[in-house]
Amino acid sequence: MNTLEELLREVRACTACAPHLPLGPNPVLRAGQSARILIVGQAPGTRVHRTGIPWNDPSGDRLRDWLQFDRALFYNSDRIAIIPMGLCYPGKGTSGDLPPRPECAPLWHPRLLAALPDLQLKLLVGKYAQDYYLGTRRQSLAATVRQFRQFLPEFFPLPHPSPRNIRWFRNHPWFEAEVLPALRSRIDTIIGRAHPGSTPIP
Numbered sequence: 001m002n003t004l005e006e007l008l009r010e011v012r013a014c015t016a017c018a019p020h021l022p023l024g025p026n027p028v029l030r031a032g033q034s035a036r037i038l039i040v041g042q043a044p045g046t047r048v049h050r051t052g053i054p055w056n057d058p059s060g061d062r063l064r065d066w067l068q069f070d071r072a073l074f075y076n077s078d079r080i081a082i083i084p085m086g087l088c089y090p091g092k093g094t095s096g097d098l099p100p101r102p103e104c105a106p107l108w109h110p111r112l113l114a115a116l117p118d119l120q121l122k123l124l125v126g127k128y129a130q131d132y133y134l135g136t137r138r139q140s141l142a143a144t145v146r147q148f149r150q151f152l153p154e155f156f157p158l159p160h161p162s163p164r165n166i167r168w169f170r171n172h173p174w175f176e177a178e179v180l181p182a183l184r185s186r187i188d189t190i191i192g193r194a195h196p197g198s199t200p201i202p
């Protein structure tokens with residue numbers, strides 16, 4: 001069986017959908033053997049493609065605020081794994097970046113997750129990750145996020161923290177009032193953190 005390091009080397013050399021990638025393959029992911037929390041986002045943008053650092057932008061700042069993580073913890077791959085639905089930048093569409101390449105998650109996620117035996121929570125950030133892992137294609141992201149309890153303890157669905165979703169956050173005040181405290185409580189338990197602002201999940 002491959003070690004995680006060997007597997008990561010294999011993933012980083014992947015060219016499975018190269019003809020579809022305008023900037024070429026450049027898988028961006030982070031994972032250490034002892035990671036307990038996995039963040040499954042969408043796909044790298046051009047900046048992440050260039051720098052190789054995921055979530056190093058205002059979306060990442062908001063996500064860290066939701067999780068109450070500082071950058072040191074967020075980027076500690078021995079504690080937090082970051083594996084998006086598409087590992088390479090997929091290109092631009094008519095309204096923003098294209099969806100993650102559909103062949104990517106089925107190709108790599110099962111093997112990567114099997115190589116991370118200590119994972120206790122998978123944060124599904126955005127609809128692509130939720131539809132893949134939860135089968136929620138037929139319902140809205142808001143409905144999935146509001147029903148977060150039914151996916152615990154393995155999964156926690158979240159909206160994308162992009163500044164472009166400010167209106168969604170304003171229109172769904174229960175997210176901040178009910179979902180974030182529950183998220184922080186679940187994370188407190190997993191990483192052994194005492195957090196005064198969190199409430200137990202009923």
Ligand code: SF4
Pocket residue numbers: 011014015016017018025026027086087088101103104105107
């Ligand atoms: S997007 Fe995924 S499947 Fe396509 S080249 Fe990158 S790692 Fe391989």
